[in-house]
Amino acid sequence: MSQFSLDPRTATLFLSGVLAFSALVMYLLYVSLSRKTSQTSSEYSEAYIGGEPLSVIRSVDVSVRNLFWGIVGGAGRRLYSFLREQMHNGILNDWGVFMVIYMGLLLLAALIYFMR
């Protein structure tokens, strides 16, 4: 048994070389010994999805619209809950006052923006 005391850099290069050489030999063995398919029907090369057609994946795909509302709903949930539970007490008149104030604020913001 021979033990070679190499410096770390040479040893790393040496072992990386062994990795590459073994991988190459294995690849050549694989390519030369394994059998390739002669059958190339479209069904044969499809992905296996439990016997289902590819449309199954598309139908459960999350659309961009779902993703948008998922994020907005997730991020805005606290604000929405606050508005619903704190601002709206179930009395219609209060809700009317709130909406008038809210619209007034929007109008004010719009006026400030456009009259700059």
Added chain:
Amino acid sequence: MEEAVLISWAVFSALVFPGLLSLWIAALLSEWWVRKLYARTQRRMGPTYVGPIGILQPFADFLKLFLVKTEPSYKYGSVKLARIFGCVGIGAVVATLLLMPISPVRVAFDFDVILLIYFLGVWVALSELLMSASLTNPFTIKGVSRYSSIVAVAEPAFFTATIVPVYLVSLTTRENPIFSISTTAEHVWSLWTKPLTVIPLLLATMAALVSIQSKLMLPPFNIPEAEQELIAGVETEFSGPLLALFNFLHDADLYVLSLVVAVVFLGGPHPFGDNPVLGALTTVLKYLAVLTAVTILKSSFGRFRVEQGVTTVVKYALIPALVALSFSMAAPSLI
């Protein structure tokens, strides 16, 4: 002249021992041991038909897949890429074996444990992941994502555990090369006789066994290839020679990880290091003991969910390994 000798030894090591040929034989024999023992724990016969007590069954399975079955063509993936990553994974296992004391050409230098981490942790795990991901399929992608979640915790746990005996040996013996697999394999046996070093070594060995279980996707961590749920998970699109290559890579990973535990944690040929025959026999017995422990763990649990798997690896592998390393580092004067 010395370079020529080194290169000839390297070619022999890469192709014959401990390289491709012996790796193929040892990996498939390990598969037989696990299959037979696993079957016996479930009151089944296990492999019986090919060879005495079915010992040649994994070889027959491999050769049938490799030489008889055909490699299919895939519309949504790259077979060539899968082949390349499979072969790179095998190459990384061969390179790791050259750091082990069983190799005729043994590479040893200060801090060579980092190379073990690099080849075994980065290349082998990455090759398995990328080999599966090369063949696109919803089940494969799901399996790959589950495997990467587990590996992200199991790899640090395994290597933290490996550093424990390496660190303890460097601390107590101060022999050159330091932080080396060879030095550790030679002296770790003496640490099992000292009460203060037994505690971190026991914790580290336990952590290593749990990590091996999870890295190899064996029950209860067989989440990435969950049958009845993900068809075959990471293996769904493999068939014929590609499946043979993936199985070989998996068995080679099992072989090298168990060998690391048998040699680095349990001391390989010691206490019969002076006698080559008894030493080799002791190493084989320790290796079989590790494989048996892995198989018993495999047969004792049902499949975990992803978050249960990750939590278990953290609880029984990562934390014990960190505790063992901290204990070893914090109490050098005691040791």
